[in-house]
Amino acid sequence: MKLRSSEWFENDNAELTFQHRSAMRAMGHNPESFVGKPIIGIFNAWNDFNSCNYPHKELVEHVKRGVLLAGGYPIEMHTISTPADFMKPSDLMYRNLLSMDIEESIRSQPIDGVVLLCECDKTVPGQLMGAASCDLPTLQLAAGHRSSGSFRGKTVNYGTDLWKYSDDYKAGLLSHDDWKELEQSISCSLGGCPVMGTASTMKSMSEMLGMMLPGTSSIPATHASRKMAAESTGKRIVQMVKDHLTPSKLMTESAFHNAIKLLAAIGGSTNAAIHLTAIAGRFGIRIPIERYEELTEGIPLMVNLQPSGTHSMDDFFQAGGLQRVIRNLLPVLDSDCLSCTGETIARTYGRELPRFQGEEEVIATLEAPFKEQSGLAVLKGNLAPQGAVIKKSAVSPELFKHRGQAVVFNDYADMLERIDRDDLDVTPDSVLILRNCGPIAMGMPEWGQVPIPQKLLKQGVRDMVRISDARMSGTSYGAVILHVAPEAAIGGPLAIVQDGDWITTDLEHSTLQLELPDEEIASRMAVWTKPEPQHKRGYPRLFAEHALQAPEGCDLDILRPNSKEEAVFVPPVVGRG
Incomplete structure (x- = not known):
């Protein structure tokens, strides 16, 4: 087996070999200890702002031990982190920057295999996007979810x-x-959100895609099994290097289809539609937005977790976790897809699992689900020509079909200023519109769950139809229509909606309609003025100039290949730095 790292450390150019080995010696790495062994880059994304990822400060040592036990050589590296609680206005655009950090660090350095330490929402997809662009053997390890309060x-x-x-x-x-x-x-320990929010959703997607060891995505951060999972991850990645088991062999088009079906079964976050599309796009695999509805037709809600249900991630783990869900879902999956063990998912997840008391209260079967309606509804119409999404399992049933008059907020500041005013002209049947919060306008923050106006909360209202070109937290719920595309800032129809316009939504028929004649819409668009860019320089400007719309995953166009044939990892030329 010829290792990629040998280009640096066993090169025919004696001067280069000398330079690289000498640099390693300066840090205490004896060439006798690592030359000829798989060098595993362990990418750590913890920092003192990121409570979700903080456990990796300790877990990384268990990964290193596993690598050493398996005959590899671990090298810890650090990347930017994406603490969702703190990054403003949106951590989504920094997902792409994280993916660039990962990709270029892998590409440019003597690494044979990769372990990605993840948890907080955008860390998981950002890392997978970078790994996909490099296609070296890779595994993810999650920090685990925090305890309930x-x-x-x-x-x-x-x-x-x-x-x-x-x-x-x-x-x-x-x-x-x-x-x-x-x-x-409410939040007294480290780790990700203890519900089926975006972090838990994307960890589940990673395991389904074969990028995380089976059974490890739902282990709590405080459980000793999390440390054992770290060691096992370190051991397994060394063998994956020897077997040349790369992301492109695991994250196939069929594997993405399996992940979309799992997304419906677990009542997962709407954000996953953006993330899965972005990851697949790095392989040149296109996932049309309609596919999220087509593939999940007939797949019910099989997990009774907040926000679509009542239980927590601790309950989920104790009931058997993701392994049990995938096992119950196997009849509708492509069971020939591979897990990171090298076996098919049929063999990996088809084995009998021990039974747990009360498990049926948390994890259901296809035949006896918790809700028949699940997955994402993809709505289209003259208000969203390229589509919008809504999580069916989190919508109040009486709002599946609705007609109401628009109450328009031109941007987030406008919404914050007026939403709780007593003179706001709003009723429970109103449709709240929030615009100019999409990827180009603001980096697409999680502002889409527009608050219920205070005057309605005092009347007992807890859900109403809300529409925006923003995202919302995966932990949120309600009749919230998101990711409207094209976004308002680039001239999407959302830009010309006025107070009092009638809007109809119909989840059963997948429609989102502004009740205006085409001529009136065209007339309003003719006098619409494009807003000034928010960002004049730096990475936010680069993002605004190159970000794709939500149905395309909000990746940067410069990071995506145009076809599967172009999705080829370009190795560096190893010479003098």
Whole structure:
């Protein structure tokens, strides 16, 4: 087996070999210890702002031990991190920057195999995008989800319960002292959100795509099995280098189709539609937005987790976790796809699992699901010519079909200024419109779950139709239509909606319609003025100039190949630096 790293350390050019080995010696790496062994780059994305990824500060040592035990040589490297709680206005655009960080670090350095340490929302897809562009043997290891909290004797989960209690606080049902107490008790440990938000969703997608060891995506951050998973990941990646088991052999078009079906079964985040499309695009695989609805036709909700259900990720793990879901879902999957073990998913997940008391309350079967309606509805019409999405399992049933008059917020600042005013002309049947929050305008932040106006919260309203060109947190819920494309800032029809316009939504028929004649829409567009760019320089400007729309995954056009044939890893020329 000829290792890629041998170009640096066993080159016929004696001067280059001398230079590279000498540089390693300076850091205490004896060439006798690593030359001829697979060098595993372990990419660590923790920092002191990222509570989700923070466990990797310790877990990386267990990965290194696994690599050494398997005969490889570990090299820890650090990348930018994407702490969703702190990155403003949007961590989505930094997903792409993270992918570039990963790709170029792999491409330019003597690495034979890769371990990616992930958890927080955009870390998982960003890492997979970078790995896809390099196509060296790669595995991901998640940090795991945090523990549920406790508030006034009730279990509370960071994310979904936060939105519910926030509505209660604004409605006057929760005092200021209650609110401060909740702040201290809802999130008391490290790791990702303990519900089926974007982090848990994308970890599940990674395992389904063969990029994470089977059974490891749903282990809690505080469980000892998480450390053992880290060691096993280190061991397995060394063998994957020897077997040349690369991402392109795992993340095939059929594997992405399996992931989309799993997305429906777990009631996963709407963000996954952007992320899966972006990852697939790095291989030259195109996933039309309609595919998210077509592939999930008839696939029900099989997981009773917040925000689509009631339980937490701890309950999910104790009920058998993702392994049980995939096993129950196998009849509708392409079971010939490979897992990272090198076996088919039929062999990997088809084995009998131990039974757990109460598991049927958390994980269901295809024959007896929790909800018949799941997956993403892809809505099209004159308001969203390129499509918009909504999570069916999180929508109040009475809002599956709706007609109401628009209440328009021109941007996020406008919404914040007016949403809770007593003179806001709004009723429970209104359709709240938020625009100029898409990828080009603002980097597409998670602003799409427009708050219920305070005056309606006090009346007991907890859901209403909301439409935007933004995203929303995977922990959120409600009749929220997202990712409207084209976005308003580039002249999408959302840009010309006015207060009082009638809008109809119909999930059953996948339509989103502005009740205006084509002539009126054209007349309004003729006098519409494109807004000034928000960013004048730096990476945000680069993102705004090159970002694709939501149905294309919001990747940068310069990072995507035009075809599968162009998706070829270009090795560096190893010479003097």
